[in-house]
Each structure stands twice: as structure tokens, then as C-alpha cells.
Amino acid sequence: MASTGEHTVALLAGLPAEAAEAYTTDGSLDFDGNPALKNRTGGWRACRSILGTEFCYCLAFHGISFNLITYLTGVLGQSNVAAARNVSTWQATCFLMPLGGAVVADSYCGRYRTMVVSCFIGVAGMLMTALSAYLPLLVKNIVSSNIVPSQEFVLFLGLYMIAIGLGGLRPCLMSFGADQFDDGDPSERATKGSFFNWYIFNMNGASLISSTAIVWVQDHCGWALGLTIPAVVLAAGLSCLVAALRTYRFQRTRGSPLIRVCQVVVAAVRKCGIELPADSSLLYGMLEDGLAGVPRIDHTTDLQFFDKAAILVASDKEVEAAAAPARTSPWRLCVVTQVEEFKILVRMLPLWASVVFFYAVSAQVTSTFVEQGMAMDATVGSVRVPPASMSTFDILTIILLVPLYDRAFVPAARRLTGREKGISELQRIGAGLAMPVLAMASAALLETARLRAAPNSTSVLWQAPQYALMGVGEVLTTIGQLDFFYGQAPAAMKTVCTALGLLAIAAGGYLSSFLLTTVQWATATGGAPGWIPDDLNEGHLDRFFWMMAGLGCLNLIAFGSCARKYKSRKG
Template identity: 65%
Template sequence: MEFFYGVAFYGVMDNLVTYLTTAMRESNAAAARGVSTWQATCFLTPLAGALLADSCWGAHRTMLAAFSVAVAGLLMVFLSALVPLLDKSSEAAAAHMGASRPEIVLFIGLYMAAIGLGGLRPCIMSFGADQFDDGDPSERAAKASFINWYVFIMSCSSLAASTAVVWVRDHHGWALGLSIPAVVLAAGLPCLIAGARSYKFQRPRGSPLTGICQVVVAAVRKFHVAPPADSSLLYNLLEDDDCAIKGVQRIEHTTGLRSFDKAAVVAASDTEAAAVEPGRRNPWRLCPVTQVEEVKILARMLPVWVTILFFYTASAQASSTFVEQGIAMDVSVGSVRVPPATMITFFELSIIVLIPLYDRALVPAARRLTGREEGIPALLRIGVGLGLSVLAMAAAALVEAARQGTPTSILWQVLQYAGVGAGEVFTTVGQFEFFYGQAPAAMRTVCAALGMLDMAAGDYLSSLVLAAVQWATSAGGRPGWIPDDVDQGHLDRFFWMMAGLGCVNLVAFAGCALRYNSSRPA
């Protein structure tokens, strides 16, 4: 499912800016805005898809609906390229059709696809992980391996889209090139249906956001109430008819974040309400300890989520400043000219090569050394990935310093691209395992979506950092660190700045990780 999804998503994304500027004849600025807006939508819709899966339909039904919507949207994208070909025999027919008609069809299709793909992205990983029994040690280890191969397939699909789909587009036109994402994604739907009898299904337990809001509102209402020293006095009855927490396993009370405990304090008003209507409670005034503890788990994970974000700010340089650096380098390797944008292939290849080594060699060796089922704890994996991104930024800075005034082969960039790719292996795998493994059962799909939102937020932060750096360094008519002509700028200073910020972020992450482990119940 992930491969079908990845080829469809990247097959459109990698071609979209070129399609808008050539076939749709948009300006570079308008095309860039259109692509950025669509990408932002694709990164935001997974949260809505996750909420729908966890609260109403379940992951399987959500994926079935999402597949249908996404395929319909991609077919419209394909039609936007096909219709002009069918009508080009007559200028009058083209004029009657209207010059903007294909563009309208395109953008309707794009945003239908964004909605459908958003429903697929968080559900594929969480639904796959749901197939493993956490009560079985061998299946827990297999689930960790599944997450490793999930990231591996992400990179394989991206590589296939950026090579095969682009080649078809260049050699056989837009209509055939844009038909591939729709056809490939459509092939995934019967595969998903075929395995329905063997899947394990998690029952949706109501909107997780509703449960979170209930705890916050109840705690605020009892702001002046002090939680009791004896936690057994807190309300901890799991009611069978309460759809918000139905089927949830009991979570024992933990110390820390005591302000949330106020939501479980049985106040006089709660006792009076129960006397009027026995067996009922107002969930916006009184919440069970289990529901409160779910909110505490999320609150403890948020600082970790924030500190992971900067990794994706650094990795975003692979498709922006690394490419600008490559343009100014010697792109000739013997008789072959290497386009700077294709150097990102080394980023994908490093992931494809390292994941099997990671899963089949490093993790089993770590299991033997540490005696832990997961081999390397998820937070330690993330920390290693953050450290590798710092080294990649330092490598880019050294290459840029060596390049100044000296013809330098573009192959020196392999180190920085491979460094970011290696960091992706540790950080992304560790992040998915952390958010899924630590999340309450009712919120696993939402937490998987939060992990993906880290990627989107990192891209947004990268744009802000680049704009801020250029604004601050180009004052007074100076070219700045990142001018149009990089030979007049100081990309090396920018990369050193990113490495320095990465070190600060790594220290912050280590503090958050240690605090998370110390506050987590045994």
C-alpha cells in the first residue's frame, strides 16, 4: 500500500511545477505558490484522516474511502493533460473550451487527491502495525522490523517516481506520464480488499480530540480544586456506555502533570448530579483517570515532537540549498554531465542500502548486546539521526569552503546527501516507532499523523529560516549569504549555522528524552 501511495504522491509532486510552467503556462512564481499550497494541504490532511479513522470508520474503511477519492482526483489530473490533446485539432474548439478549463480540472483533481492521500498516509503505517500482537514478544520484534521496511518502501517509491515516472513524461508526454500515478494507486485498492479476511481490526473508540478537550475543560473548571494526595480517591470508573473510552484498557495513575488530575477529582457538584441521575456523569466536568492519563501521555510526547522537527528543517536543504551549491560546482564526471538536482538520488539510495543493514545486522546485534527486544530504544535512534544531520551540515560547509575559487567536483556532495539519508533511517524509523508505541491505543493513528506533521513543519521552518537569513545578511545592499549567484554569497556560513542550531537542538532533544524516560511509568 505504501509503495502504491508513494509512487502516486511523488509521481505528481516531482512533475507538478514543470507541468504548471510548461503545459499550463503559469509563471514561475504562480507555479511555486501552487505547488507549495498543494504540498501543504497534503501534509495537513493526514491529521483529518487520522481523526476520522480513530473516531468513526476505523483505519480499513478510511483507507477504502481514501483510495476511491484519491484515484478519482488523480484521474482528473490525467484528464487535464488529455483533454487539450483531444481538442487540439481545432482552434475553434480550443477557444470554445476556454483556456482555463484544463487548469480548473487540474486543481479540482489535485485537491481531491490531497484529501484522499491524506486519508491513506497515516492509516497505512498504523493499520500495518496493528496487525502485530503487542502481547507476543516475537510479534513485537516483527512490528519494529515492519516499521523499518515501511520507511524503506517510502524511499523506493520516491526513487521510482523521480526516475521512471519522470522518464516516461519526458519521452512520451504529459498525458501518459500523469496516467501512471492514477493507474498505480488504483492497483492498490483490490490488494487492500483482497486481504480483508485476514486483517486484524481495531474498533474506533470515538474522537480522541473530544476526549482530550474533555480533560482540559474539566481541569480548567476545577482550577481551584487541589487533587487529593491519595490517588485512589480520583474517579476511575470505566463506563461501558461511554463511547469516548469504550474498549480502552485501564491506565494506572502516574505522578507528574498533576494539573490534569483535577479533571478526575470528584467534586460536590459531581456527587449532586449523580444523585439526580444515578449512573451518569458529565464528561466535561468529570473524567476517569484512564482518560486523564492518555492526555498526560500526549503532553509528555509533545516536547520530543518539537525537538524532532529541526531534523526535517535540515533534511529540506537536500532539495534546496544543496542543489544551489551543486549548480556552482563542476558537474562533469568524465564525459557525463550530472544534473545537480539528481544528486538527491544519493539521499534515497543511502536509505535503500542502509535499511536492510539496519534491520538485519545492526538491530539484531544491538538486541544481543542490550538484551532489549527493540535492540536500540526509539529515542536513542532519533538522537543518532539528529547527530548525523549535524555532521551532514558540517560536511556541506566544508565542501562549500573548499569550493570557493576552486573547481570542485559535484561528487563531493555525495557525503552530505548520504549523511542526511542515514539520519533519515534513524530519525524517521525511530519517530514512527516512538509515536506509535507510546501512544494510547485510541490515538495511535493520530499520533502517526503527528509524526508526519513533523515533516511538514520542518519544511515550513526551513522556508522561514532561509527567508530570515537572507533578510538579515543582505541589509545595506550586501548580497547576503544566499544570493542568486552563490559565488558572491556565503553558503558555508549558512551550513555552519545550521550545524550549530542542530547541536543546540540535539542538546534540547537529549534533555526532553531524558525527562520523558524519567517521567514515564515503569
């Protein structure tokens, strides 16, 4: 099958030059499947709706996630450890599902259909979470303790429906927005950078509103209303997405890069008993149709086992000699470029694993940090500050530091180092990985002071430094690792490598859940309350924070070792 670009070229071949210039040059199509006109599709006319949807989805998601720990402990009566574990596991699932969503969008349904269906599932899931809060109001004659199991079932059913919905939205919204700008048009290509800026601004702006306004509604006006608002907001986002249908530009599905990764592993295992040729030029180097337009990658000498996927055996040579229309199956024979793409992924895995711990600490922002705040004095003057709203300091730090980093730090560092970005991506990530250590140390010192003071007498505002430190870490590590994975990825694997960022967040959430379970198992023995009991005044949450700080130091050392050994890919 011809590529999208070839399809468009064929359709435009008979048009006069001036008429052809009115169409996009990147092979994008309009809603009717025809070449997209620049003055009727794409650009900001389409991206305003996409940004509106993104704002609504972030507002809705964070409107539930920021204060979920309070709902689980205060309404459903879960223990601190169980609630923190449930929140971490759910959030991790929310960041794991986009991998499946990306495969569905790239291989089968396309980004737009995937987003619409996912939005419907997300809205249904949020309505289910709201129903869990309405159940005691609808069934007034049942004892409250008897209704809790039903509330939990409905709540978690809704939460994991939301996770499935986000799985289709998260990987598609940003890339679908970028599709609205023609890379072949210099003016549109320059405007694409502004789209990414507004995308990140929207994300943090929505988080700020969620951590203040929606959390306040949940704490002061009740959970029924507080959980209904996110559902209504996401439904509004779905309306924004559908309303501008005819202004969008669409790209054809081209298959999932994840399948190509699996093909290398399978082909190498099938030929595990075959010796590699001494001359690497004998490896299969012909680019298949699916790799048309993809730059070749030179052969490297490490990870030689996977080079066996490119060995030509007798049956493969017969197919090539016959010049058969259907080439050898890629599950049996892969080109060198495809093998090298896989090797690049493998080389980045140790660095990716080091980043995972950062997100295990980030998971504390919406779990143990909130639980710590619930045991503190939340009154500031005459106003009661919901503990979950303290994450505002995290968000404000990000909003303030992103432009400062880009406009002030990078130019200053560039003059000192001569690097285009001021410092390397790995240096940026490393600096960010030091922030969780400082944040955990700050939280531990605060908890020690809180335990020594009178109960509920320590102001919740003392948590601001630990939230701000995590915000600094996110500016350095989160953006740095996305930049690193995208920059080091080969042309045909950009989506997969960028998705490693979401997978790191998911793995960090699961790691947090594992650590919380292990700590509870190891410390709550023989009738002891453990480090994280329901009444934190009887526990030692400070020891948990010190443990995380120590693990963070070890993780930073491991990252430094991996970073020194990593050979950066150029070109």
C-alpha cells in the same frame, strides 16, 4: 453499545468449539458484517492488495514531489526561494492532513471507506497537476507568459487535492493492513511483523523508482507525460484496493482519541477554581464503558492542574449516587486514567519539538539540495543525471542500513549494553539528530567549493555524501521516534502518539518554509541578491547551510537536555 469483541462473542456463542476456531478472535468482521472466517478473509490474501495500493501511492506521490522544484522553477518561472517555500509548504500539508483523516476514519467512516474516497480525490488531484502541463499544448495561440497564472492555479489546486487524498490514505493503509492479522492467533500475530517489513520495503522501493525512472521521464520526455504517469499509477492502486474487497477484515469505529484529549482540557478548565483534594484517591477513578479493557494508569504528581478534570463535585456525586444509566459527561468529569494519558502526551511534547527541526532539514532534500544540483555539472560520463535523482543516495542508504541495523548493529549493541534493542530509543533519536548537522556542513563545504570553481564545473556526484548522511539520519531518527512514541503511549492512545510522527514532518516542512522566507527577507535588502537568488552563482547558499548546521547543533543540545529530564514510562 457492546464492543466489537463482545458482538462477535455473542454471534459465536452457539457454535461448536471446532466451528468457532474457524473465525477470528479479535472481533473483526467480513464485508457482510458477519464474524470473519480465517480461511476466507485477511492474512496475505488481503495484504497483497493493500501492499499493492501502498506501493502505487508512494510511487505516485514521490513521482510528483521529488522533481516538483524543477517544474516550478523551470516551467512556471518561480524564483528559487518561492519554489522551495511552495514545495515545503505543500509537503508539510501532506503530512498534516492525516490527522484529520485519522479522526474521520476512527470516528465516522471507517478505514476502508476513508481510503477509497481519499484515493478518488488523490487521482483527481494528480489529473489536475497533469492538466497544468497540458494547458500550453491545448491553448497554443496564447503567449506562454499569459498562460502561467492559469497553470499555477490548476497545479496548486491539484497539489492540495492530493494532500487531502493522502490525508485519508496515510493513516489508514498501515493500520488497515495490520487489521488483517488476528492478534488472538499466534501464527497470524507472528506474520504481522513481516507485513510491516514489506510495508517499509515497498515505501522505499517506490521512492527509488520515482527518483530515477519517473524523474528521468519528466526531464527527457516532457512534463505532460511525466505528471500523467503518477495519476495512472494511483488509479491502479485504487483498483488493487477495491478488487480484494471481499477478502478484507473490518473493525468497527470506536471514536477518536483526540476527542478524549480535548475532554481533559475542557473539564480541567471548567474546574480551574476548585482546589485539588489532598488525597489523590478521592479523584474519579471509575472506568467508563468507552475505556473497557484499557489498563488503568496510576496517578502521578506532576502537571497537577489537569488533575482537576477528575475532581468529583457535588453534582457529579449526585449522578453517581443515583446510579443513572447515563453517566456524567466526560466534558465535565474525566477518570484518572484518561487524565494520565493526557499527561503522557504533554511530557513527550518537548522531545517531539526537537524532532521537528530534523524534518526542517529533511525538506532541503527536495528543495535547496535540488537547486544546488541544478547549478552543478549533471553529466556523468555520457549520461545526464537529473539533480532530483540524487535523492537516490538517500533512499539507497535507508534500504541498505535498515537490515544492517536490525541484523548486525542491534545484536552487537545488545551484548555490550544488555538492552533488548541495543540502545534506547532516545539514544537512537539523538544520534540521528546529529546527522542533519553533518549533512548541512557537507552541503555548505560543497557550495563554497562550487562558488570558487568555474560555473557548472563541479560534478553533481559530490552531493552524494549529504544525501547519504540524511539517509542515516532517517534510519535513526524517523524509525526511532516512531518506536519511542508508540512504546511510551498508553494502550488507548497508540494511534495519536504514532500520529505525532507525521505531525513532526508537517511542522518541519512549515518551519523550513518559514526559515527560507526569513532568510530571503533579511538578506535580499538594498538591491542585494540575498543568500538564495535565482542565480545561485550570485548568492551564498553556503551561508544558509551553515546557519542550518548551527541551528541543528542548538537543537541537539536542547534534545539532550530534554532527554535527560524525561522519565521513561514503563509498562
